[in-house]
Amino acid sequence: MIGITDIEAAAERIAGHVVRTPTVPSPGLSALLGVPVTAKLELLQRTGSFKARGAAAKLLSLGEAERSAGVVAVSGGNHGIALAVMAAALHVKATVVMPRSAPARAVEIAEGAGASVRLTDGMAEAFDLADRLRQEGLTPVHPFDDPVVIAGQGTVGLEFADDAGDVTDVLVSVGGGGLIAGVAAALRARRPGVRVWGVETEGAEAMSRALAAGGPVPVPLSSIVSTLSAPAVSRLTYDHVAGLVADVLVVPDREAVRGVLDLADHAKVWTEPATGCLLPAARRVVERVGEGARIGMVVCGGNATTADVMAWSSRFGLR
Structure with missing residues (x-):
């Protein structure tokens, strides 16, 4: 707790x-x-x-190796925006995975902040893709299953x-x-x-x-x-x-x-x-x-x- x-x-x-x-x-x-x-x-x-609060808290808690690897997050919109913007401010490379149902404006803002945005057919598929990217070495920033967030x-x-x-x-x-x-x-x-x-x-x-x-x-x-x-x-x-x-x-x-x-x-x-x-x-x-x-x-x-x-x-x- x-x-x-x-x-x-x-x-x-x-x-x-x-x-x-x-x-x-x-x-x-x-x-x-x-x-x-x-x-x-x-x-x-x-x-x-x-969402900027949890994203900032997590990014600021990362070690140098985790920051250097880049971060990945799943989002229906706001977490992705927050991670993209806060990661850019802290000079960390970010990948955001969103379902195609996410607001187009959220995708635009995340991309505009410099994040790599990956779109999937649904939210379950987004979590699956983010898990594969984690296994490839990216540092996960989970939208809610993280005590720091x-x-x-x-x-x-x-x-x-x-x-x-x-x-x-x-x-x-x-x-x-x-x-x-x-x-x-x-x-x-x-x-x-x-x-x-x-x-x-x-x-x-x-x-x-x-x-x-x-x-x-x-x-x-x-x-x-x-x-x-x-x-x-x-x-x-x-x-x-x-x-x-x-x-x-x-x-x-x-x-x-x-x-x-x-x-x-x-x-x-x-x-x-x-x-x-x-x-x-x-x-x-x-x-x-x-x-x-x-x-x-x-x-x-x-x-x-x-x-x-x-x-x-x-x-x-x-x-």
Whole structure:
């Protein structure tokens, strides 16, 4: 299990390489949900998502031989962007493996940063290719099954604990579980009375199915939300969520896209569906907790183009 000392060490390591993002009350979301809402604006992070933290923490922990070999990572979008940009800043050669369903903009940014991008038919195939490249000598930077990466993502929770006002319930998106594992570990240490809730989209339910099965299981992927589409969680992230998280809620893709539009209208932030899913889930948390709820949201990323959101809105009949 990741401890608070691991997360504090990661915060020291990545200071100067990442942004301490704002944690602010949201009057618009508070009015929309009927309870106080505080948002951690991690979409203002370098590379547009929290992933820069874990990538920086891992890259800065590598020995000279590991750096010289070059690094490889699998990504549905944001991890690849983060690794490519942070590796370029630290003069490390990076290879990013993405499924063809990954956002075209993510591929462009990773390539623009100097990374070699390899595309596969699906996420499972991406993990297989990355494993072969690891066997050929590249240094893996796993998006979530790595205690150093999790500790880096946990710095989001460390900052939230220090900067937020009085909150009772914090919502965190779940793909492979690295972010929620780190955030939950930080909050358990710094704010032990706060409940942490995970949120997934239908067709990307690796953590909720793992919880139902008693451990990680492979899951079929069909969600439009490629940035949450892990083919399975790891034992490391599962153990953190099973031990530290109140529940993992599952939201339809349509509601995640509606959440993107509502966040733009009411919170004045431009997010992606991996963040948009938090808003419908927050309504369910408020129903379960009651009017005494004081909600925190980790606004984890904003790497969706206007064209992406327009296409999704049209697909689901949203205006």
